[in-house]
Every structure is written in structure tokens, then in C-alpha cells.
Amino acid sequence: MVLNVYKTELLHPEQSMSDIVSKTAAATGVGRSSVLPRKENYDKLSENVDDFDRNAIRKKVHEFFFRNELPSIDKVVTVVNEDADLANFRRTTFYKLLREMNFIYVRRARDSMLIDRDDIFLWRQRYLRTVKRLRDEGRPIYYLDETWVNAGHTQSYVWVDDTINSSKRTFVSGLSTGSKGPSGKGKRLIIAHIGSKAGFVEGCLWTFESKKSGDYREEMCAETFEKWFQDVLPRLQENAVIVLDNAPYHSRTKEKVPNANSNKHEISEWLKSKNIDFEDGMLKKELLDIVKNHRTAHNEYAIYEMANNAGKTVLIIPPYHCESS
Known part of the structure; x- marks a missing residue:
């Protein structure tokens, strides 16, 4: 019952989360702390969202794009929480999830919106x-x-x-x-x-x-x-x-290509094995920069x-x- 009342209140995005929690608690006769799960459970929630749910959430964001509407966090989390096939998210947890899914928040002209990362x-x-x-x-x-x-x-x-x-x-x-x-x-x-x-x-x-x-x-x-x-x-x-x-x-x-966790000797030996020139006495960062330029060919x-x-x-x-x- 608490969940149903909570979902109903979420249909009114003009309310703050605090108001939604207070109204749900008053309507169901439970304390505010009983309305939402403990914070540590939310922190784990985004880790348990599989690729199918992530794909469904991604589509909901893009539905806003198709309608030429700006998809704010509040709007998207409301739509997601209304979907009975998806988990319920708190705003902060949903923000973390979107970042994990490679969405970024940028300013474009006078409007701010969620977009995919450029490399994606x-x-x-x-x-x-x-x-x-x-x-x-x-x-x-x-x-x-x-x-x-x-x-x-x-x-x-x-x-x-x-x-x-x-x-x-x-x-x-x-x-x-x-x-x-x-x-x-x-x-x-x-x-x-x-x-x-x-x-x-x-x-x-x-x-x-x-x-x-x-x-x-x-x-x-x-x-x-x-x-x-x-x-x-x-x-x-x-x-x-x-x-x-x-x-x-x-x-x-x-093969394992050297990275920041490799020591200087390992990086030097890898460069020698590939007949890639480098100077004695170079710093580790300089050696890694050389590796970076040749990584694609050996990755x-x-x-x-x-x-x-x-x-x-x-x-x-x-x-x-x-x-x-």
C-alpha cells in the first residue's frame, strides 16, 4: 500500500521529494523513514540494474528527444518510476545510474539537457x-x-x-x-x-x-x-x-598492454619487445605516452x-x- 501511494504522489513532479515522502507517510500512517528504503540499498540499486532495464531507461530518455522535449532528471525518473516493469529509483540514485550509462549533463545555448557522451x-x-x-x-x-x-x-x-x-x-x-x-x-x-x-x-x-x-x-x-x-x-x-x-x-x-598500474621496468621491456624507440632516463609518464601512441596496434x-x-x-x-x- 505504501508503494502504491508513493507512486501516485510521484505523478505530481511539481512536488519536492520531501513533500512526496511526507504525504505518503501521512496517508499510510507510517513514519517518513519507512516510506523510502535505506540509503545503502539505493546505493546498491544501480549496480543491480541489468542491461535490459538500462536499455529500457535509455529508450525513455530518447523518447523525450523524439518529442523535442528536454529530459530533466525529475522528468525521466518520474516516467521510469511509473513503469511497473522497472525498479523505483530515488533521484540521487537515478542520477548515478545515468552517469554509469554514459549520459552527461551539459549546457546548450539557453537550455540544459541530458545527452550521450561524444565518444558513445x-x-x-x-x-x-x-x-x-x-x-x-x-x-x-x-x-x-x-x-x-x-x-x-x-x-x-x-x-x-x-x-x-x-x-x-x-x-x-x-x-x-x-x-x-x-x-x-x-x-x-x-x-x-x-x-x-x-x-x-x-x-x-x-x-x-x-x-x-x-x-x-x-x-x-x-x-x-x-x-x-x-x-x-x-x-x-x-x-x-x-x-x-x-x-x-x-x-x-x-596480450597485456602496459598501463598506469605497470612499473617502469615492465613498460620499458614491452617497448623493447615491440622495437619501439625510447630514450633511457625517460619518466614513467613519458613512457606511457609512447605506449598510448602504439596501443591500438597491439590491443x-x-x-x-x-x-x-x-x-x-x-x-x-x-x-x-x-x-x-
């Missing part, structure tokens, strides 16, 4: 142009992704008999109280598959039972993914294109090589654009 915008444009070119060339395109399903997954909305208001009446009338929902989420199954416009590729389904309740990606690793990926490649058409996201287990590089993903050896091409979609795969 450019990545998306390159991806769309590349896909169009590959389709025009007649290349077979496959889409690969992973997801999860709980044993307790069920429909969110069902038909109920609104005249049934007590278990006693159901007994007397010979009726029921309705379908029983699952007692909990149950075990989680992780699923990976690949398909094209012709359907899923036979023999490529990969499933295993999760041992954790958090993000399923924590149980995926490059070693197991690459082993499965190697078995998938021969089942695809010649000259195929494989579209997938930039998950860490998709993005293992063939190839392992799956790129695997695909190339099989006569296939890998195409990575921009972050948080799962609707593209």
Missing part, C-alpha cells in the same frame, strides 16, 4: 554505417548475446476474480483464491546463443546453472566464453559477421583473431545498446 555517439554512428555497408554487401549477420532466467519467472499481470475477498468465501463457493505465484526467484539459469534472421543456429545453445544471485556476468569469463565461441564459428556461414557487445569476457586482449581482442582465422568478422556494438544485438 560517434561509436553508434560508426556501428550503424558499418552494419548498413555489410548488409549492402550481402554478408550474413549473426547476433550473439547472453541472458538469464530464474526458475520463478512468471507473468507480471494475470486475471483475478475481484469478487473474491476472503478464503472462507472461496471454500463455501467452491472457488479458488487465484493462481499461486512462485515462492521466490528460485535457481538461475544463464543462457548464451547466437542467431540471424533465419533463426537460432542449431547446436549453439549454451546454458549453465548460476551459483550466485547477482549479475550473471560475474560468472562468465573469457576462457569459458572463448571455448564456446570456438565451437560456434564452424557452424556459421562463410564470410559471416558476428555482432556482440563489449562485455569484459568478450574483450580479452591477445586486438582475442576473439577477433579467432574469427579471422575462421573467415569471419566480429563487430562490437556501443556500450548499453543491447537493442543493436
